[in-house]
Amino acid sequence: MPGMRCRKCGGLAVINMRQHRLALCEEHFVEWMRANTQRFIEKYRMFGPDDRVLVAVSGGKDSLGLWDILLALGYKADGLYLGLGIDGGIDYSDHSRVCAEKFVRDFWPDARLHTLDITGTYGESIPEVARRTHRGRGKPCSVCGLIKRHEMNRIAYELGYDVLATGHNLDDEAAVLWGNTLHWQVDYLARQSPVLPADRPGFARKVKPLCRFYERETAAYALVRGIDYIYDECPFSVGATSLYYKDLLNQMEKDRPGAKLDFYLSFLRAKEQRLFASAGDSIELHACERCGQPTTAPGLCAFCRLWEDESASQRVSEIDGSLF
Amino acid sequence: MIKVTYRDKKWEVPGRVTVRDLILKVGLNPETILAVKDSKLINDATVLGDEDEIKLIAVISGG
Numbered sequence: 001m002p003g004m005r006c007r008k009c010g011g012l013a014v015i016n017m018r019q020h021r022l023a024l025c026e027e028h029f030v031e032w033m034r035a036n037t038q039r040f041i042e043k044y045r046m047f048g049p050d051d052r053v054l055v056a057v058s059g060g061k062d063s064l065g066l067w068d069i070l071l072a073l074g075y076k077a078d079g080l081y082l083g084l085g086i087d088g089g090i091d092y093s094d095h096s097r098v099c100a101e102k103f104v105r106d107f108w109p110d111a112r113l114h115t116l117d118i119t120g121t122y123g124e125s126i127p128e129v130a131r132r133t134h135r136g137r138g139k140p141c142s143v144c145g146l147i148k149r150h151e152m153n154r155i156a157y158e159l160g161y162d163v164l165a166t167g168h169n170l171d172d173e174a175a176v177l178w179g180n181t182l183h184w185q186v187d188y189l190a191r192q193s194p195v196l197p198a199d200r201p202g203f204a205r206k207v208k209p210l211c212r213f214y215e216r217e218t219a220a221y222a223l224v225r226g227i228d229y230i231y232d233e234c235p236f237s238v239g240a241t242s243l244y245y246k247d248l249l250n251q252m253e254k255d256r257p258g259a260k261l262d263f264y265l266s267f268l269r270a271k272e273q274r275l276f277a278s279a280g281d282s283i284e285l286h287a288c289e290r291c292g293q294p295t296t297a298p299g300l301c302a303f304c305r306l307w308e309d310e311s312a313s314q315r316v317s318e319i320d321g322s323l324f
Numbered sequence: 325m326i327k328v329t330y331r332d333k334k335w336e337v338p339g340r341v342t343v344r345d346l347i348l349k350v351g352l353n354p355e356t357i358l359a360v361k362d363s364k365l366i367n368d369a370t371v372l373g374d375e376d377e378i379k380l381i382a383v384i385s386g387g
Binding site: 004016215 | 354355356360368370383
């Protein structure tokens with residue numbers, strides 16, 4: 001027995017979203033995802049129809065789904081893939097690059113995908129940088145985040161994109177919010193937002209158009225569209241705190257539909273009412289002596305400090321032209 | 325029996341049962357799972373019978 005019917009057409013529903021009391025068929029679910037993405041882009045004033053958007057593409061369901069939605073909505077959206085050099089016994093990075101390239105071939109052959117291979121550019125993969133610098137207690141996640149943030153910002157800024165879009169969904173945002181709330185990281189709470197403005201020289205504007213969709217919905221969108229995404233977890237994410245927080249939040253969601261959505265939207269409303277004051281606005285930023293990107297302390301930024309030994313810094317100073 | 329696969333796991337579960345109840349029976353959280361039958365996504369109120377084969381897909385990623 002097929003169970004629920006689509007609220008719009010009465011056809012067979014493929015998804016039931018309990019928090020919205022809404023079941024939809026394939027066609028109307030795709031339509032709903034795109035229409036709501038457009039609504040969130042406008043509501044949070046993310047970007048306009050003439051802006052050039054750079055989508056950070058990992059080969060996963062969220063980023064490929066986001067790119068697909070933005071192109072279907074008619075935005076000028078290019079992709080950026082960073083090759084991280086993570087193997088983990090499953091060729092994780094190679095497989096994710098294949099997914100990103102296959103997506104372009106199969107769905108949007110005229111779309112432009114920029115690629116930057118970290119190992120080819122800097123001479124070391126992300127796990128190798130983490131080992132050399134002894135950061136992250138045996139896991140490269142903090143180095144990975146630092147390098148990705150730096151490179152995505154640099155490339156978006158240098159190539160003149162108006163905005164950098166990432167595929168963060170509501171589960172991602174709620175997990176970060178949960179962690180920041182547990183530790184009362186007021187500065188982080190003040191900065192967490194669907195939009196990070198380019199309010200300082202060297203910063204690209206950053207937006208999260210999928211931030212109000214559950215992860216279950218972004219996965220369903222990729223499945224319904226037939227997008228071949230990387231299904232395996234990053235091999236280093238096993239045991240990650242963010243996954244533990246997501247699990248906790250989904251335990252609540254199981255018993256109280258809408259709990260995650262309410263947690264996140266209540267937070268955004270509290271921010272609108274200026275519940276969180278940021279000390280960030282008063283922090284003086286300096287240009288990094290090597291790369292020029294903004295940094296809180298004079299001298300080198302955290303990214304350039306990763307390459308402080310002579311041979312590594314030589315590689316960083318020679319990166320011009322290594323993209324594409 | 326309904327044949328269920330999830331990552332590298334396999335179960336056989338007696339029908340008739342809804343997708344949501346089946347996910348709970350195998351010890352997973354329906355909020356983090358989608359179900360696919362004959363390569364098509366199916367909603368969680370769908371009632372499954374003994375001849376059905378379904379694949380469960382984890383939706384949570386990241387780290």
